Amino acid sequence: MKSIIPIYTLEQFVETNNFELLNKDLISRKVDPDNLDCIELNFPAKINSFSLLLVTAGNVRLNIDFQQITLQRNDIIFLYPSNIIEFLEVSSDTCFQNLFLSVEYFTNLNFQMNSQEALDILSNNFSKVITLCENSALNINHNFDRLSALNNPKNDTLFNREMQKSIVTLVMYELAGYVQKQRNPLVKTFRKEDIALKFAHLVGQHYQTRRDVQFYADQIYVTRTHLTRTIKDVYDKNPKQIIEDKIISEAKILLLKSGISINQVMKELRFDDQPTFTKFFKKKTGYSPNVYRRSLMNA
Numbered sequence: 042m043k044s045i046i047p048i049y050t051l052e053q054f055v056e057t058n059n060f061e062l063l064n065k066d067l068i069s070r071k072v073d074p075d076n077l078d079c080i081e082l083n084f085p086a087k088i089n090s091f092s093l094l095l096v097t098a099g100n101v102r103l104n105i106d107f108q109q110i111t112l113q114r115n116d117i118i119f120l121y122p123s124n125i126i127e128f129l130e131v132s133s134d135t136c137f138q139n140l141f142l143s144v145e146y147f148t149n150l151n152f153q154m155n156s157q158e159a160l161d162i163l164s165n166n167f168s169k170v171i172t173l174c175e176n177s178a179l180n181i182n183h184n185f186d187r188l189s190a191l192n193n194p195k196n197d198t199l200f201n202r203e204m205q206k207s208i209v210t211l212v213m214y215e216l217a218g219y220v221q222k223q224r225n226p227l228v229k230t231f232r233k234e235d236i237a238l239k240f241a242h243l244v245g246q247h248y249q250t251r252r253d254v255q256f257y258a259d260q261i262y263v264t265r266t267h268l269t270r271t272i273k274d275v276y277d278k279n280p281k282q283i284i285e286d287k288i289i290s291e292a293k294i295l296l297l298k299s300g301i302s303i304n305q306v307m308k309e310l311r312f313d314d315q316p317t318f319t320k321f322f323k324k325k326t327g328y329s330p331n332v333y334r335r336s337l338m339n340a
Contacts, residue, residue, distance in 0.1 A: 049088045051143050062192045064202055066146035067209070069188040073098075073136040085127040085293050091147045092120045092140060093212070095173075097182055099135030103128055106245070106290060108276060110170060112137075115178040117216070118170050123245055125290045138185040142209065150210055177219050184208050236261055237275040240268065241283075248287045249311045254280045289325045292318075296334045303330045 055065055058079070062068065072080060085104070094101075095117040102111045104127040105120070112118060120126065122144055173181070188208055191201050239261050247256070257280060258268040272280045288310055295306040304315055312318035323329050328336070 049086060051088070051090050051141055054088060054141070061194055063194055063197055064192055064205060066143040067188065067192060067205060068139075068141040069185050069192065070139050071136070071185070071189065072139065074134060077131060077133075077135060080128050080131055082128050082130065085125050085290060085297075087123075087125050087294060088141070089122045090141045090143055091122065092142065093138075093216075094118050094120065094140075095138045095178065095181055095185065097136045097138065097178070099132035099137075100130075101128070101132075101135055101137060102130040104290075106241070106287060108241075112170065115173045115175065116170055117173055117178075117181065119216070125294060127290075138182055140185055140188065140209075140212075150206065150213070171216065171220060173219065177215060180215060181212055184212050233271050233274060236263060236268065236271045240272060240280065244284055244287050248284055248291070249309075252281075252284050252288075254284075285321075285325060289322070292322060292330070293333070296330060297337060299334075303334070306330065 051068060052065060054060075055062060055068065058070075060068065060070075094112070096112045096114055098114055100111060100113055102109065104110075104125075105118075106125050109129070110118070188205055190196055191205050191208070240257055243257050243260055251257070254268065255265050258265040261268065263271075269279055272278065272283065276283060278286070292306060292310060295301055295309060296303075303318075307315050307318040310318065312321070319329050322333070326333060
């Protein structure tokens with residue numbers, strides 16, 4: 042079955058926000074107290090791009106798929122096209138830089154990585170928060186500003202795109218090198234976290250068809266008891282909760298689209314019938330799918 046989950050492209054994002062850009066495969070934007078109203082809270086969305094979000098002041102609370110994350114000053118997170126992003130709260134003094142890169146643009150950068158630690162920050166389909174030192178945060182923030190300036194049509198020159206590509210590559214190498222240097226204190230790679238990352242990745246692949254915890258335990262080659270204990274330690278939720286939260290996140294995204302019937306949503310998420318889906322959705326959210334959809338329209 043072809044997925045009907047809406048994926049917003051960078052082009053749609055540019056049109057919605059009326060950005061004027063030389064290169065629409067790359068967007069670098071700054072959010073600060075003067076334009077915080079551009080952030081729509083409690084609105085889960087998926088955008089077909091890689092992205093970086095660097096907080097330079099204040100606090101940002103997000104949902105990344107099923108995991109709630111709070112970012113503070115000098116925290117940066119790398120996000121993937123498969124992630125569902127929902128802003129929950131931003132402090133009144135919040136400032137952050139957001140860099141979006143189209144999938145084609147990012148994959149054509151052709152990074153040359155020699156260490157597994159460096160490669161991990163770029164290749165694992167799971168978001169990681171890195172707390173940068175002051176110097177690295179300033180460097181990356183400065184490069185985001187340069188990318189924004191180079192993408193302004195008023196600053197068009199013959200080599201703008203080449204300079205942009207060089208700066209993006211520089212940012213990614215700075216991050217990868219920082220992770221490699223710091224090792225375990227910043228990005229945990231212990232056995233427990235490895236299992237949790239594998240589980241999260243598998244849930245993203247199979248949540249529609251496999252909701253039994255034993256399936257995921259078998260895929261990771263651990264017992265169900267060990268998987269449950271590990272996931273509880275890392276995420277403070279049991280595996281079943283995480284699988285169900287992923288389904289609810291996708292259901293909410295689908296229900297945002299008025300052109301998709303609730304029956305279609307039910308079929309996309311592989312429920313046997315609409316009453317079963319309605320019961321599941323209401324148990325997790327407190328609302329039936331119909332009521333939830335009407336509340337979005339009236340908001």
